[in-house]
Amino acid sequence: MRNASIINFNNYYQKLVPDGSNLALKEVNSNSNKEWNPKKETKHKKAYYIDDMEQLRDLMQYFIDNKRYLHHLIFNIEMGTGRRIGDIIGWKNKTTRERESNGLTWLSFYTESGDKRKYLYLESEQKTGKHKDVLIGQGVWDAIRIYCENTGCEPCGKDKYNSIALQLSGTYKGQILSYEGYRKGLKQAAKAVGIEVNVASHTARKQAGTMMDLLHPNEKSMDVISSFYGHSSNTVTEIYMGHRQRQEDAYVEDLGKAQSALINGEEIVFPDKPLDMVSLEYGKLRELIQMAYQSGMENSNATDIDKHMENVNTIMDLVKDVSK
Numbered sequence: 001m002r003n004a005s006i007i008n009f010n011n012y013y014q015k016l017v018p019d020g021s022n023l024a025l026k027e028v029n030s031n032s033n034k035e036w037n038p039k040k041e042t043k044h045k046k047a048y049y050i051d052d053m054e055q056l057r058d059l060m061q062y063f064i065d066n067k068r069y070l071h072h073l074i075f076n077i078e079m080g081t082g083r084r085i086g087d088i089i090g091w092k093n094k095t096t097r098e099r100e101s102n103g104l105t106w107l108s109f110y111t112e113s114g115d116k117r118k119y120l121y122l123e124s125e126q127k128t129g130k131h132k133d134v135l136i137g138q139g140v141w142d143a144i145r146i147y148c149e150n151t152g153c154e155p156c157g158k159d160k161y162n163s164i165a166l167q168l169s170g171t172y173k174g175q176i177l178s179y180e181g182y183r184k185g186l187k188q189a190a191k192a193v194g195i196e197v198n199v200a201s202h203t204a205r206k207q208a209g210t211m212m213d214l215l216h217p218n219e220k221s222m223d224v225i226s227s228f229y230g231h232s233s234n235t236v237t238e239i240y241m242g243h244r245q246r247q248e249d250a251y252v253e254d255l256g257k258a259q260s261a262l263i264n265g266e267e268i269v270f271p272d273k274p275l276d277m278v279s280l281e282y283g284k285l286r287e288l289i290q291m292a293y294q295s296g297m298e299n300s301n302a303t304d305i306d307k308h309m310e311n312v313n314t315i316m317d318l319v320k321d322v323s324k
Contacts, residue, residue: 048203068185
């Protein structure tokens with residue numbers, strides 16, 4: 001058998017080595033002779049949103065079926081408000097590991113008299129230190145109802161001063177749910193329902209903006225979502241919540257279809273370029289219509305087409321001026 005060729009690529013190359021009747025694949029570079037292990041898979045460390053709504057529903061149902069009511073509650077509060085997990089369950093000092101915040105209490109959702117609050121008020125977010133008020137949506141209230149029905153929690157009674165992440169049963173009863181406990185529960189549930197993307201403590205926060213974007217596809221929603229997250233720019237938000245990735249995926253998918261058409265001798269039909277749109281104030285539009293109407297009346301008997309075109313061009317120039 002002749003020796004296999006070496007394929008060079010950016011100073012790295014793969015070397016095929018004859019091994020009896022088979023070819024053993026090795027990955028070699030100029031600085032290392034480590035053998036490539038096909039069983040070793042690179043794992044994504046970044047937390048991803050869940051784009052399959054059925055899988056998202058299955059994840060929530062898994063929490064209920066397995067009596068992980070606190071995980072169900074925290075996940076839905078994080079998704080419904082888009083807040084960081086540290087602002088919800090509190091955080092510890094990175095050096096001393098002592099708890100510096102117990103996160104939200106039930107008084108974050110109810111007044112002293114037991115009325116529902118309209119907004120979740122955060123005086124100082126953990127990461128940014130910014131003040132933030134977020135509307136408490138129906139999904140959060142539903143999650144609170146499910147939690148209380150199944151745990152006996154009394155958010156307007158004996159538990160109102162407690163952290164919402166206080167564990168009411170189990171091995172760690174009386175302790176606040178930790179980052180690690182929350183993360184492990186998420187990963188266990190994701191694996192059980194067949195979610196392949198990396199689900200972590202940040203997933204529900206990313207899910208919030210992603211679902212907002214999907215619910216408002218025809219609106220310029222990125223400004224609103226960026227403000228909701230407290231990001232410095234729309235670009236940060238697009239990348240953060242996967243909007244940019246979805247756009248890129250759609251572009252690459254369309255490219256693949258066009259490429260396939262070329263390969264198979266089929267026609268590629270490119271979409272028409274959208275017409276340029278102009279925005280006019282109501283008063284300006286009214287004036288332009290009146291001007292066009294008056295010009296039409298004054299020149300109704302004119303037979304010279306150039307005269308009509310001159311009036312049209314004048315009006316179009318005015319449209320251009322007032323739309324700037």
